Amino acid sequence: MKHPSEATLALYAGGDLHALGRWRTEHHLAGCESCRLVVEEFGALRGAMGELRDMPEIAWNRVAAEMKANIRLGLEAGECVRNAEPDSVPGQPVFPGWRALVACVSMVALVTAGFLLERTTPQNAASVEGTVLRATANGIELRQGEQTLTLLHGRTQEVLYSAGAGGSMRARYVDADTGYVTINNVYGQ
Amino acid sequence: MGSKFAILSVAGLLTLGAQELPLDLQNSVKIDLPSNSPVTLLSANLGGSHATPRGSAMVVDLQQMVLSLRNAGDKHIRGVTLLVTAQEVTPGGRGSVTLASLDVPPGGAFPVHIDLRLLRPAQLTAGPLVQVSLDGVLFGDLSFYGPNRLDSRRAMTAWELEAQRDRRYFKTILSQRGPEGLRSSALESLVRQAERPRLDVQVVRGRSVSAAGVAPEHVAKFAFLEFPDSPVKPVEGWAQLAGSEARSPRIQVENRSGRSVRYVEIGWLVKDSQGREFMAASVPAGDPDLYLPPGRSGRVLQDAALKFSRGGQPVNIAGMTAFVSQVEFADGQVWIPNRESLAGARLLGVLAPSPEEQRLTDLYRKKGLDALIRELQKFE
Numbered sequence: 001m002k003h004p005s006e007a008t009l010a011l012y013a014g015g016d017l018h019a020l021g022r023w024r025t026e027h028h029l030a031g032c033e034s035c036r037l038v039v040e041e042f043g044a045l046r047g048a049m050g051e052l053r054d055m056p057e058i059a060w061n062r063v064a065a066e067m068k069a070n071i072r073l074g075l076e077a078g079e080c081v082r083n084a085e086p087d088s089v090p091g092q093p094v095f096p097g098w099r100a101l102v103a104c105v106s107m108v109a110l111v112t113a114g115f116l117l118e119r120t121t122p123q124n125a126a127s128v129e130g131t132v133l134r135a136t137a138n139g140i141e142l143r144q145g146e147q148t149l150t151l152l153h154g155r156t157q158e159v160l161y162s163a164g165a166g167g168s169m170r171a172r173y174v175d176a177d178t179g180y181v182t183i184n185n186v187y188g189q
Numbered sequence: 190m191g192s193k194f195a196i197l198s199v200a201g202l203l204t205l206g207a208q209e210l211p212l213d214l215q216n217s218v219k220i221d222l223p224s225n226s227p228v229t230l231l232s233a234n235l236g237g238s239h240a241t242p243r244g245s246a247m248v249v250d251l252q253q254m255v256l257s258l259r260n261a262g263d264k265h266i267r268g269v270t271l272l273v274t275a276q277e278v279t280p281g282g283r284g285s286v287t288l289a290s291l292d293v294p295p296g297g298a299f300p301v302h303i304d305l306r307l308l309r310p311a312q313l314t315a316g317p318l319v320q321v322s323l324d325g326v327l328f329g330d331l332s333f334y335g336p337n338r339l340d341s342r343r344a345m346t347a348w349e350l351e352a353q354r355d356r357r358y359f360k361t362i363l364s365q366r367g368p369e370g371l372r373s374s375a376l377e378s379l380v381r382q383a384e385r386p387r388l389d390v391q392v393v394r395g396r397s398v399s400a401a402g403v404a405p406e407h408v409a410k411f412a413f414l415e416f417p418d419s420p421v422k423p424v425e426g427w428a429q430l431a432g433s434e435a436r437s438p439r440i441q442v443e444n445r446s447g448r449s450v451r452y453v454e455i456g457w458l459v460k461d462s463q464g465r466e467f468m469a470a471s472v473p474a475g476d477p478d479l480y481l482p483p484g485r486s487g488r489v490l491q492d493a494a495l496k497f498s499r500g501g502q503p504v505n506i507a508g509m510t511a512f513v514s515q516v517e518f519a520d521g522q523v524w525i526p527n528r529e530s531l532a533g534a535r536l537l538g539v540l541a542p543s544p545e546e547q548r549l550t551d552l553y554r555k556k557g558l559d560a561l562i563r564e565l566q567k568f569e
Contacts, residue, residue: 026501044308045243131282133392139304142282146246149275151284152304154253158382158551160541163390163470165438165457165491172544174551178300181544183287183348187339188394 003035004028013042029137033157036137043136044148131188133169135161140169140186151184209239212249212318219317220256227262227326227334228269231298242311249307249318256301256321265329266293267349270341272324275307285324285339289348289544292329292567343452346523347515352545358528359549360565368558375553375561378546381538388459388467388504391496406431411440414512416530420446421453421513424486433503435459436494438472440511444481451480452517455489458539459497460508467504468539470495471514480519512536 004012004025011017012025029036132143139152140161153159156173163169168187175182214235222230236253260266268291273284286303293299305319325335327345335341363371411426426440438457444450455472474489481487497504512534516524531537542550553561 022501044248131394133394135389139306140284142284144282146308147310148306148308149282149284150306151273151286152252152306154302154304160547161387161390162468162541163392163495165392165470165472165493165495166475167392167394167491167493169390169392172541172547174548175302177302179548179552180288180299181290181548182302183289183544184284185287185339186282186284188282188392 009038010042013039040137133186133188140171142186142188151186209241212238212240217318219320221322226323228258229261231257231259245311247309247311251305254303257298259298260293260295263295266291266326267329268327268345270324272322274320290352290548343517347525348544350523350525351543355543355546356568372558375550378550382542386465386467389498393494409509411509411511414534416526419513420524421516423511426511430506433497433505437492439490441488443486444483447483449482449519450516451519453489454515456512456514458510459506461504462507466539
């Protein structure tokens with residue numbers, strides 16, 4: 001059996017694969033436990049990386065404001081020096097010197113960088129809030145924000161899932177080792 | 190931007206180079222059984238459990254955790270439910286692991302497998318990651334022990350009644366049509382299980398699925414299947430539908446029996462645009478104070494939203510059907526539909542088999558007809 005590449009599985013886990021690729025990958029995943037596990041891993045990794053968006057330790061606003069203030073100070077100091085010189089005469093260039101040009105370019109770069117750094121990362125349009133319960137390839141997952149609890153069903157292949165409209169989900173299988181009917185239930189409250 | 194990129198790169202490298210950290214039982218799991226519990230803990234093993242750092246998060250895998258329990262009472266045990274909580278990770282969320290269709294004699298031991306994965310912040314705090322406690326034990330005479338926080342008494346009683354019903358069915362086949370008749374019935378059941386149309390359902394609580402591009406919402410009425418011997422009759426019901434999403438089912442029911450009822454559960458079927466019918470969900474009575482004296486009406490309602498898909502594609506809902514799937518009377522006795530009613534309503538092909546039918550047919554598949562006959566003969 002030819003397995004899809006990791007890049008394909010990663011795109012599939014993120015919902016970014018084109019329709020044909022998604023169909024082919026789903027077809028493969030239906031019969032390939034190892035690839036399903038890889039997709040699960042990518043899904044979990046995406047969840048973990050999502051937290052990096054909110055790194056609170058770096059105050060980008062404060063850094064940008066300090067840099068802006070320093071540049072403004074430099075410009076004002078330059079202005080003081082320039083005022084002491086005789087007024088410009090017709091025929092001289094609009095920008096009195098290369099320093100002012102550099103300062104303007106720096107200002108534009110700073111504003112652009114600030115905009116890019118402070119821009120809120122857009123949320124996926126299909127994202128959900130509150131508590132979400134769903135069946136995954138390995139078990140039933142309860143997700144609250146970026147944290148999850150998953151009851152797994154091990155190596156068992158034949159699993160019956162059922163949902164409760166009260167906010168619960170159930171996976172039922174015959175344990176391969178003990179022969180007991182095991183019913184995992186996850187409740188979101 | 191460069192700094193942020195550097196931080197992301199470092200986090201990525203940390204993720205790639207993540208090391209698995211083994212977990213120990215004492216610091217990771219708290220197992221709490223009451224002192225007078227009819228099941229006692231013989232041993233606990235964490236198997237290959239470990240924690241793996243992933244960026245700023247930690248993945249905790251409690252894999253192949255095995256609790257060995259012993260029946261310390263004087264009755265046969267038919268079911269056990271353990272409550273599993275990870276309060277720090279999912280406040281308010283919890284799980285349970287139930288062993289149903291058991292037959293553990295007094296003094297007998299049995300293992301319970303619990304496999305759990307947590308994704309949580311990396312900062313570790315004091316206290317166990319997971320707590321496991323007893324929610325209930327069901328005995329052969331349908332008596333019960335336990336705090337019953339999850340209403341496991343009713344659930345396990347219903348499963349035990351289904352087990353008795355389905356063993357009776359297979360034993361009748363065996364006595365009337367012989368071993369070959371039993372083989373044929375077991376095969377029919379396996380085929381039905383394999384061909385049963387399945388739907389992926391996502392349950393959302395707290396807020397419906399957001400989103401751009403969701404179809405306009407409308408109110409849709411339920412059609413009903415009625416069983417002649419059902420103590421409760423569905424009268425009318427609605428749910429909000431929007432494309433592949435449904436929420437807030439509300440079903441009016443009437444107690445037509447001579448006994449007071451304290452719980453009703455509704456089975457919810459949905460039909461797609463091609464007319465295929467799927468089991469969508471069960472709708473338990475949400476009101477813990479529900480009480481229906483004979484002849485009185487009440488309402489079964491829930492607020493969760495359900496999103497349906499199949500093979501990764503949304504399934505638009507074209508129709509809904511409901512039926513009464515479980516009733517608990519005020520004295521604790523439970524009613525479930527009989528096999529004739531399920532077959533008559535053509536529900537056997539849509540509903541999942543009972544846990545006991547699942548176990549018996551799995552036994553037949555793995556160990557053959559003789560093992561199935563021996564297993565049926567164990568029960569009176």
